[in-house]
Amino acid sequence: MPHIAIIGAGITGATTAYALLERGYQVTVLDRHRYAGMETSFANGGQLSASNAEVWNSAATILKGLRWMLRSDAPLLMNPKPSWHKYSWIGEFVGNIGRYRANTIETTRLAIEARQHLFSIAERENIAFDLERRGILHIYQNKAGFDAGLRVNTLLQQGGLDRRPVTPDEIRTIEPALQSTSYGGFFTPSDATGDIHKFTRGLADACVRRGATFIHEADVDAISRTGEGFRIGWNDTASQDAAAPTRHDLQVDGIVICAGVASRHFAAMLNERVNVYPVKGYSITVQLDAPQSREAAPTVSLLDEAAKIVTSRLGADRFRVAGTAEFNGFNRDIRADRIQPLVDWVRHHFPAVDTSKVTPWAGLRPMMPNMMPVARAGRIRGVFYNTGHGHLGWTLSAATAQIIAEAIDGWRDLSAPSMVPSQVDTTETTHAAFL
Structure with missing residues (x-):
């Protein structure tokens, strides 16, 4: 199965990782903090509120x-x-x-x-x-x-x-x-209501039990296309030498940007605009x-x-x-x-x-300006976005994770040897409202 990297270990990153693990993907999650759920997924209002x-x-x-x-x-x-x-x-x-x-x-x-x-x-x-x-x-x-x-x-x-x-x-x-x-x-x-931070941390632990790798204190600063996959580069912010942090990179088949307010920055690295x-x-x-x-x-x-x-x-x-x-x-x-x-x-x-x-x-x-989450494939084959949930990230994340997992399933099937990837556009999903 393809190896998918997820950038961001908040509620959307954790739910996306879990949805992909259930489908058998190899998953690596990168986050700049020492633990999962340390930014917007830390102390929100707690409401799971369709209302x-x-x-x-x-x-x-x-x-x-x-x-x-x-x-x-x-x-x-x-x-x-x-x-x-x-x-x-x-x-x-x-x-x-x-x-x-x-x-x-x-x-x-x-x-x-x-x-x-x-x-x-x-x-x-x-x-x-x-x-x-x-x-x-x-x-x-x-x-x-x-x-x-x-x-x-x-x-x-x-x-x-x-x-x-x-x-x-x-x-x-x-x-x-x-x-x-x-x-x-x-x-x-x-x-309903609940503690988003406790859930995110608990879900991250469940993902690790299911085989995911979480790389924390990773300051991702490079994403490049390499053949049919991607190379992600980052500095280890836990390095003892702040002037010369330890450098790492990772080769993966696909990427999901779940980086919250930093998603616009990562999209720009891929020459795409996500106006978070x-x-x-x-x-x-x-x-x-x-x-x-x-x-x-x-x-x-x-x-x-x-x-x-x-x-x-x-x-x-x-x-x-x-x-x-x-x-x-x-x-x-x-x-x-x-x-x-x-x-x-x-x-x-x-x-x-x-x-x-x-x-x-x-x-x-x-x-996002339309107040709708971005849950779609990017313009570059193998790049996906699950971000921009606004005030409803806790409420919507488990559903948008399924949307992304379905989109990645479609990309994987279209990337099989029997298919011709250059002739198929995977930027469409069944949830047109989130494009």
Whole structure:
């Protein structure tokens, strides 16, 4: 079987490796960190949320962004400093407003499919990741927000999702710990939550048991075509001599780019354009050390539509709260003025929760202008992309891994000696929405 290299050991790299191993491929995963899942797959909101499949390409999003530009605590914040990458991305984002409806429906369908793959993997490999299958509750503070939610709900239902409106009384029944009042909400009983980092690490271990090789602390800086395959070169960042790091290379038959926000860089090395932009998100993990805090924190996952904040209960003693979108390039700084609104939100809605022990985090979401993941073959035969999942990488990864594995199966069959590779175009997949 062909030897496939995967660049990136986050959630998309790990699920792709697993899907390929199930089909019998030889798999090597390269990542610049010492462990799997150390970037965007480290501390996200935790939601496996088909109910959050609405894409952001709408005039309403543009108007909100303009209103929020001067607020440091705004749910969506943009650094106005000129950048060709940023403004070209925004131009393409606006150009995809006409695809809002179709892309939301397609993302919903993919999210529902992905959940089943992920639950099956976790059960088969006995991966413990604080899974809670209690559903997700969306809350709205006023009639205008709720009416907008009704319009979105129509699209989610067309995608096959069971998401129903709930009254304020029903909200209190679903999550009694919630101390604030809402105009109304929507409940999706089939959605779930879990710790993405625990899952990614557990899945990486399962891949190793199945025969995969993980090469960590590998700074990949060269990809070249060699005959029918590829040579990948990297520096060992764990080398004792920082001035002269140890040099390595690897010969493989095919490559999958699963590098998150770095995917644009690797695509450029292959003379291809994948317009991923890094959109920063923040989270806090509240330690629920005291019994009073554990009782006061919610067990059902929440999404506050006005604040753009999501929550997950991760086991008995952790409460994850995440949100905001910041367009500020590759800046990974954790800003106090972006963390404070998350802490304040907890204090407002769950006043009995002790917020004296809070761990802040920031990660860069890899977003495409159409808000759809890139799951396709590249222009060079043997190169594939599984990236650009934006705010739904945790939710969609198990399904896009299957799309890529199917595409690689097709490439392998077309590369058999009985075929004539130069006469067949493998850049098409059955999921045209992700091209």
